[in-house]
Amino acid sequence: xxxxxxxxxxxxxxxxxxxxxxxxxxxxxxxxxxxxxxxxxxxxxxxxxxxxxxxxxxxxxxxxxxxxxxxxxxxxxxxxxxxxxxxxxxxxxxxxxxxxxxxxxxxxxxxxxxxxxxxxxxxxxxxxxxxxxxxxxxxxxxxxxxxxxxxxxxxxxxxxxxxxxxxxxxxxxxxxxxxxxxxxxxxxxxxxxxxxxxxxxxxxxxxxxxxxxxxxxxxxxxxxxxxxxxxxxxxxxxxxxxxxxxxxxxxxxxxxxxxxxxxxxxxxxxxxxxxxxxxxxxxxxxxxxxxxxxxxxxxxxxxxxxxxxxxxxxxxxxxxxxxxxxxxxxxxxxxxxxxxxxxxxxxxxxxxxxxxxxxxxxxxxxxxxxxxxxxxxxxxxx
Amino acid sequence: xxxxxxxxxxxxxxxxxxxxxxxxxxxxxxxxxxxxxxxxxxxxxxxxxxxxxxxxxxxxxxxxxxxxxxxxxxxxxxxxxxxxxxxxxxxxxxxxxxxxxxxxxxxxxxxxxxxxxxxxxxxxxxxxxxxxxxxxxxxxxxxxxxxxxxxxxxxxxxxxxxxxxxxxxxxxxxxxxxxxxxxxxxxxxxxxxxxxxxxxxxxxxxxxxxxxxxxxxxxxxxxxxxxxxxxxxxxxxxxxxxxxxxxxxxxxxxxxxxxxxxxxxxxxxxxxxxxxxxxxxxxxxxxxxxxxxxxxxxxxxxxxxxxxxxxxxxxxxxxxxxxxxxxxxxxxxxxxxxxxxxxxxxxxxxxxxxxxxxxxxxxxxxxxxxxxxxxxxx
Numbered sequence: 001x002x003x004x005x006x007x008x009x010x011x012x013x014x015x016x017x018x019x020x021x022x023x024x025x026x027x028x029x030x031x032x033x034x035x036x037x038x039x040x041x042x043x044x045x046x047x048x049x050x051x052x053x054x055x056x057x058x059x060x061x062x063x064x065x066x067x068x069x070x071x072x073x074x075x076x077x078x079x080x081x082x083x084x085x086x087x088x089x090x091x092x093x094x095x096x097x098x099x100x101x102x103x104x105x106x107x108x109x110x111x112x113x114x115x116x117x118x119x120x121x122x123x124x125x126x127x128x129x130x131x132x133x134x135x136x137x138x139x140x141x142x143x144x145x146x147x148x149x150x151x152x153x154x155x156x157x158x159x160x161x162x163x164x165x166x167x168x169x170x171x172x173x174x175x176x177x178x179x180x181x182x183x184x185x186x187x188x189x190x191x192x193x194x195x196x197x198x199x200x201x202x203x204x205x206x207x208x209x210x211x212x213x214x215x216x217x218x219x220x221x222x223x224x225x226x227x228x229x230x231x232x233x234x235x236x237x238x239x240x241x242x243x244x245x246x247x248x249x250x251x252x253x254x255x256x257x258x259x260x261x262x263x264x265x266x267x268x269x270x271x272x273x274x275x276x277x278x279x280x281x282x283x284x285x286x287x288x289x290x291x292x293x294x295x296x297x298x299x300x301x302x303x304x305x306x307x308x309x310x311x312x313x314x315x316x317x318x319x320x321x322x323x324x325x326x327x328x329x330x331x332x333x334x335x336x337x338x339x340x341x342x343x344x345x346x347x348x349x350x351x352x353x354x355x356x357x358x359x360x361x362x363x364x365x366x367x368x369x370x371x372x373x374x375x376x377x378x379x380x381x382x
Numbered sequence: 383x384x385x386x387x388x389x390x391x392x393x394x395x396x397x398x399x400x401x402x403x404x405x406x407x408x409x410x411x412x413x414x415x416x417x418x419x420x421x422x423x424x425x426x427x428x429x430x431x432x433x434x435x436x437x438x439x440x441x442x443x444x445x446x447x448x449x450x451x452x453x454x455x456x457x458x459x460x461x462x463x464x465x466x467x468x469x470x471x472x473x474x475x476x477x478x479x480x481x482x483x484x485x486x487x488x489x490x491x492x493x494x495x496x497x498x499x500x501x502x503x504x505x506x507x508x509x510x511x512x513x514x515x516x517x518x519x520x521x522x523x524x525x526x527x528x529x530x531x532x533x534x535x536x537x538x539x540x541x542x543x544x545x546x547x548x549x550x551x552x553x554x555x556x557x558x559x560x561x562x563x564x565x566x567x568x569x570x571x572x573x574x575x576x577x578x579x580x581x582x583x584x585x586x587x588x589x590x591x592x593x594x595x596x597x598x599x600x601x602x603x604x605x606x607x608x609x610x611x612x613x614x615x616x617x618x619x620x621x622x623x624x625x626x627x628x629x630x631x632x633x634x635x636x637x638x639x640x641x642x643x644x645x646x647x648x649x650x651x652x653x654x655x656x657x658x659x660x661x662x663x664x665x666x667x668x669x670x671x672x673x674x675x676x677x678x679x680x681x682x683x684x685x686x687x688x689x690x691x692x693x694x695x696x697x698x699x700x701x702x703x704x705x706x707x708x709x710x711x712x713x714x715x716x717x718x719x720x721x722x723x724x725x726x727x728x729x730x731x732x733x734x735x736x737x738x739x740x741x742x743x744x745x746x747x748x749x750x751x752x753x754x755x756x757x758x759x760x
Binding site for chain 1: 492494496557559624628635
């Protein structure tokens, strides 16, 4: 028995060393690996541009590389051939940035590549670079020893801190596209960095540092980018899918002074409106909670009218955002919120009797949005 | 000769070998056929699995002391059909062992060693299984008992983390429209439970205590169906039914996406390596049963005593021949992924179903009729 177990373990060891090119083909020295963490993809005339970046190390070095190819694999081979870096190690790629043109052309083949690849993960967040190219973001964002990987890590941590709905992964996009025909993908926008690591006197000589920031979502219909949702509409999406994140809302009080509220909870109850077995509309009842973060007026806000006014303003603003997010769904005939499933769950029998596809009904549906907000915290001031 | 293993060890072996078809076949097929309701299919199959348990218990009751299942099949088949029936059994064992070698190798290539040749893995696994088949069935039973906590511990941990991050809207709602797809999916878990259960009964003749009865087999089937349900709920809940249905190995894709405690991730290589053990036990078990049947066919009297591995008496050379044939068959079986998919989803399940629900009941009925005739003539 012991001998048999020993034999099996020996064989398992052999299997561990087996692989491409013979018994030791898969073995690599960890010191020789360049761990790629961010991948970018853009569409070109003849194929794709692939860009890769590793995190910066203590020697002020951020490794970034870029190559064109007729396919992702061909571009990857080209990078491997021409890079003077160590061996590229891709299983720890943690995010994929997609250029706007590629997103417009469709990301189905990209998703299929992720599914098929033994190295990439399906729970990897995907981002579309609004109005730009992924290669631009991968190759230029950052300064000093900070590169795109560090910036993206901060963005992802921030999104997770703010709430559950912040990031859209490859598996979510695949799943929502299969279930509802449409999905959301996080959008990013390139811009000038608000931080510089260069000394003040060298600032003029150094190229302008660039950074990247989250900019709401983009709607993908059948895998193709068809519209962007603003960051405000992204807040509405969080409420509609009952996973609201933390977000600030700028308002004016009844004296015209600035007030900033922070949404800290809420959600929507979505119900179908039936008339004689025909789906006529959708009733969306939203509840939101917020706290007062900042008030530019007299400091204290102890009159009931002040609070009622702010609450009413908040409700009105949220109703506008919710309506805009839902309107986009109607106009594009893109059920990116998977409303169909929610409505089906509310009344499966009536849903079964529908004689038309929901997506054909969607533009004709009346959307009734009601918002009820509550200020649940005033922080340290009354 | 009575072997030194008990029913608990044997049932543990059955649970371990059931992991091979369960992970290869079930979540993807269940999601493809029944969609988000696929995880309920094992529960729909449970009554039929209990019927199988009752039928298997009846078959095991016909075993004479000192008999192994191939001996029983030969006896039940009678003078005319016994040998052809046993030849069919040996051919099934050969095909299934070769298929397990081939599909196990494909899993390693697809998940950990892209670009490697599956032939290397098939040969290695075949050689290790040969070493086990040269030993006694007691080794399999005891190894099954030893491996069960390890494999189910790892599986439980993975499923726990997967269910924590699962999206429940991928699993609900279930409506009456799902009933027919669920009924269509039920043969899959039934095939897994009945196939693995029948395979564990290959060794039922060596139990040191009373025979494997209906209560033990029924409990085993119920637990296996519940396990299959949880497994598919975790996979479909995490990946969604449409995506699960499209993936070749959704369980291992799920493992690839799991993150444990911040930085502990990408553990799929470790998990895939652990799944060598069910493959090994399944192959060894079919090698053992196949060579036993082959030796009976050739007129030898095989036993389950521990003998030196290079002892060629009583036709033991046929163990080597059988293993070599299985390894060679594995090298030529389903050379393309499309063919392997077809073997995995059509040919092997159909053959397994025929073996469990047609071949064995027919032999049982024939044996009972022949017994009744003998009693009458006496």
